[in-house]
Amino acid sequence: xxxxxxxxxxxxxxxxxxxxxxxxxxxxxxxxxxxxxxxxxxxxxxxxxxxxxxxxxxxxxxxxxxxxxxxxxxxxxxxxxxxxxxxxxxxxxxxxxxxxxxxxxxxxxxxxxxxxxxxxxxxxxxxxxxxxxxxxxxxxxxxxxxxxxxxxxxxxxxxxxxxxxxxxxxxxxxxxxxxxxxxxxxxxxxxxxxxxxxxxxxxxxxxxxxxxxxxxxxxxxxxxxxxxxxxxxxxxxxxxxxxxxxxxxxxxxxxxxxxxxxxxxxxxxxxxxxxxxxxxxxxxxxxxxxxxxxxxxxxxxxxxxxxxxxxxxxxxxxxxxxxxxxxxxxxxxxxxxxxxxxxxxxxxxxxxxxxxxxxxxxxxxxxxxxxxxxxxxxxxxxxxxxxxxxxxxxxxxxxxxxxxxxxxxxxxxxxxxxxxxxxxxxxxxxxxxxxxxxxxxxxxx
Numbered sequence: 240x241x242x243x244x245x246x247x248x249x250x251x252x253x254x255x256x257x258x259x260x261x262x263x264x265x266x267x268x269x270x271x272x273x274x275x276x277x278x279x280x281x282x283x284x285x286x287x288x289x290x291x292x293x294x295x296x297x298x299x300x301x302x303x304x305x306x307x308x309x310x311x312x313x314x315x316x317x318x319x320x321x322x323x324x325x326x327x328x329x330x331x332x333x334x335x336x337x338x339x340x341x342x343x344x345x346x347x348x349x350x351x352x353x354x355x356x357x358x359x360x361x362x363x364x365x366x367x368x369x370x371x372x373x374x375x376x377x378x379x380x381x382x383x384x385x386x387x388x389x390x391x392x393x394x395x396x397x398x399x400x401x402x403x404x405x406x407x408x409x410x411x412x413x414x415x416x417x418x419x420x421x422x423x424x425x426x427x428x429x430x431x432x433x434x435x436x437x438x439x440x441x442x443x444x445x446x447x448x449x450x451x452x453x454x455x456x457x458x459x460x461x462x463x464x465x466x467x468x469x470x471x472x473x474x475x476x477x478x479x480x481x482x483x484x485x486x487x488x489x490x491x492x493x494x495x496x497x498x499x500x501x502x503x504x505x506x507x508x509x510x511x512x513x514x515x516x517x518x519x520x521x522x523x524x525x526x527x528x529x530x531x532x533x534x535x536x537x538x539x540x541x542x543x544x545x546x547x548x549x550x551x552x553x554x555x556x557x558x559x560x561x562x563x564x565x566x567x568x569x570x571x572x573x574x575x576x577x578x579x580x581x582x583x584x585x586x587x588x589x590x591x592x593x594x595x596x597x598x599x600x601x602x603x604x605x606x607x608x609x610x611x612x613x614x615x616x617x618x619x620x621x622x623x624x625x626x627x628x629x630x631x632x633x634x635x636x637x638x639x640x641x642x643x644x645x646x647x648x649x650x651x652x653x654x655x656x657x658x659x660x661x662x663x664x665x666x667x668x669x670x671x672x673x674x675x676x677x678x679x680x681x682x683x684x
Contacts (some may be wrong), residue, residue, distance in 0.1 A: 245674040247532030249628050252635045259300035260288040282642055292319030295652045297639050305639040308646045314636045316512040318651035322513045336552045344554030358507040361521035365548040368486040369397030371508035379447035379480045381531055381541050387441055389448045391428040393457035395617025396484050427614050428454055431469040435480035442477035452496035455487030458618035459597040459604040467502045486510040491600035493569050515556030572650050574601040582661040590668045591684045605644035609681050622679055632670055636663040
C-alpha cells in the first residue's frame with residue numbers, strides 16, 4: 240500500500256532527527272519486549288528516548304531541547320527538577336527512605352489532602368492509581384456486601400482486571416478472565432438517563448458507581464450540566480456508593496473536580512500530581528466508610544498492606560509539590576490552559592478546519608472529528624492517522640507531546656512557550672492539510 244507523501248515526509252524527518260533514540264531502542268528491545276516497559280510509550284518508527292528534563296523542557300540524547308507538554312502524563316505539575324521538590328527529597332532520603340512504620344511525612348501529606356478535598360475525611364496511601372482504584376472497589380464491596388460495579392464507557396481506572404476492559408480504542412485485554420468482568424456494568428458518559436436506569440435496576444446488587452468527573456484518558460470529555468449532580472442523587476437514593484476517580488482530574492482545582500463542581504462522592508482516588516513526580520496512589524473518603532480499615536475500632540478491619548505504602552520519600556515529595564500548588568498556582572496554570580485553548584481554536588479556524596479541542600484548566604485534547612465530543616464514541620471516531628502524524632510532526636518541531644493529541648501544561652511553562660507552541664501547531668496543521676483535503680475532507684469547514 241502506497242504511503243501518502245505527507246506521511247512519508249514526516250516519518251523520514253523523524254528518523255533523521257532522532258537516530259540516537261533508534262540506537263537505544265534497538266539495544267533495549269533485546270531486554271524489554273517492544274523496547275518500552277509502558278505500553279503508551281511505544282510508537283513507530285521507534286519511541287523517543289529522553290536523556291533528562293529541566294523545568295518545562297526535556298533533552299534528548301541527540302542534543303535536542305524539546306518543550307514538554309506531556310509532563311509524565313500529568314504526574315508532573317511543576318515541570319522537571321522543581322527545586323523545592325528536589326530539596327525535600329534530598330533532605331529526606333539522606334535520613335532514610337522507608338521504615339515500614341507510620342511517619343510524620345504520612346501525617347503531613349494526609350492532613351493537607353484532607354484539608355483540601357471535600358470528600359476526604361481520612362485517606363490510605365498506595366503506590367499507583369491502579370492500586371487506588373482496585374482498593375476503592377474492594378472497599379465499596381466490603382462495605383455494602385454487594386458485588387456489581389457500574390463504570391462509564393471510556394472511563395479509565397487503571398489496569399487491574401475488572402476495570403481494564405472496554406476503556407480505549409486498540410486496548411488489548413487478553414488474559415483477563417471472563418469472571419473478572421461479569422459484575423462490571425457500563426453506561427455512556429453524559430447519559431444521565433441510562434445511568435439512572437442502570438442504578439435503579441441493579442441497586443440490590445450494585446456496590447458502587449466509579450467514574451471520572453470528566454473522561455481523562457478518554458479524551459478530556461467534560462460532564463454536561465447537571466450530569467454529576469444527577470449521578471450523586473440517584474446513588475444516594477438507592478444506597479449505592481459513588482466513587483470519583485480524580486487521579487487525572489485532581490489538578491484542575493486545589494480540591495479536585497469535586498470541589499470545582501460542588502459534588503462530594505463517598506470515596507475518592509487521587510494520584511499523579513499528589514506524588515510530586517514520584518509513584519503514588521491515594522484512596523480516601525468519609526470516615527464512616529474509611530473506618531472499614533480502622534484497627535482501633537473494627538474487630539476485623541479490611542486488610543490493606545504493601546511494602547512501599549506511605550513511602551517516606553514520596554510523602555516528602557508530594558507535600559512539597561502540593562504545598563506550592565495552592566489556589567494562586569492553580570489559577571495561574573488554568574489561565575495558561577485558557578490562553579492555549581483560545582490560541583489553538585484560532586489556529587484551527589485559520590486553517591479552515593472543523594476539528595475539536597476539549598479543555599479544562601491545564602488539560603487539552605485535540606480530536607480529529609467534526610462534531611463536539613461529549614461521549615467516548617465521539618472520541619473513538621477521531622482519525623488515528625492524523626493523530627499519529629501530528630505527534631511525529633510536533634516532535635520534529637521540538638515539541639514533546641502525547642500521541643493521542645493530549646496536551647498537559649506545567650506551572651513553569653511561560654506565555655512565550657505557549658505562543659511558540661501555537662506556532663508549531665499551526666505549522667503542523669498546514670503540513671497535514673494536503674492529506675486532510677485528500678482523505679479527510681469531512682474535517683474541512
